[in-house]
Amino acid sequence: MPLNKVLCSDTFYLIKDIEDNSINCIIFDPLFDIEIEKYKFLVSEIYRVFKDSGCVYSFMNWKRICECKSILSEKLNIVLDLFSGSGVVSEVCSKLKRNSIAFEIDRKRVQIAKERIENWVIQK
Numbered sequence: 001m002p003l004n005k006v007l008c009s010d011t012f013y014l015i016k017d018i019e020d021n022s023i024n025c026i027i028f029d030p031l032f033d034i035e036i037e038k039y040k041f042l043v044s045e046i047y048r049v050f051k052d053s054g055c056v057y058s059f060m061n062w063k064r065i066c067e068c069k070s071i072l073s074e075k076l077n078i079v080l081d082l083f084s085g086s087g088v089v090s091e092v093c094s095k096l097k098r099n100s101i102a103f104e105i106d107r108k109r110v111q112i113a114k115e116r117i118e119n120w121v122i123q124k
């Protein structure tokens with residue numbers, strides 16, 4: 001799974017390719033019309049990919065994400081943004097020089113995200 005890019009596809013497919021127990025922080029900001037079965041699938045996948053010491057956050061705005069600096073403080077952490085929108089989480093990660101994986105199905109929003117993170121420094 002490539003790091004530090006916003007991948008333009010369906011979260012429900014992409015999440016299957018993430019390794020077990022590999023993600024430190026999950027940002028969860030879906031639209032609210034997800035069917036219950038899909039929601040259950042996503043929760044089970046979140047538990048699968050999530051490190052024991054990880055955190056799941058469901059919220060969204062720039063200030064709140066910046067408040068998560070404590071959980072973004074380890075350079076080796078990987079942040080997973082399941083519904084990236086126009087890439088606010090990716091922008092915060094790029095500014096903090098942290099790795100992230102982001103999924104977004106809408107091409108226009110992915111393009112906006114790419115523009116706001118064009119100078120991202122990739123951590124290896």
Ligand SMILES: C[S@@+](CC[C@H](N)C(=O)[O-])C[C@H]1O[C@@H](n2cnc3c(N)ncnc32)[C@H](O)[C@@H]1O
Pocket residue numbers: 009010011012029030031060061082083084085086087088089103104105106109
């Ligand atoms: C509430 S918005 C996320 C906003 C984002 N957190 C931000 O700060 O800009 C939800 C996003 O999920 C995307 N989305 C909806 N269904 C999706 C799916 N199946 N896979 C990936 N993205 C999806 C929508 O296009 C929308 O941009």
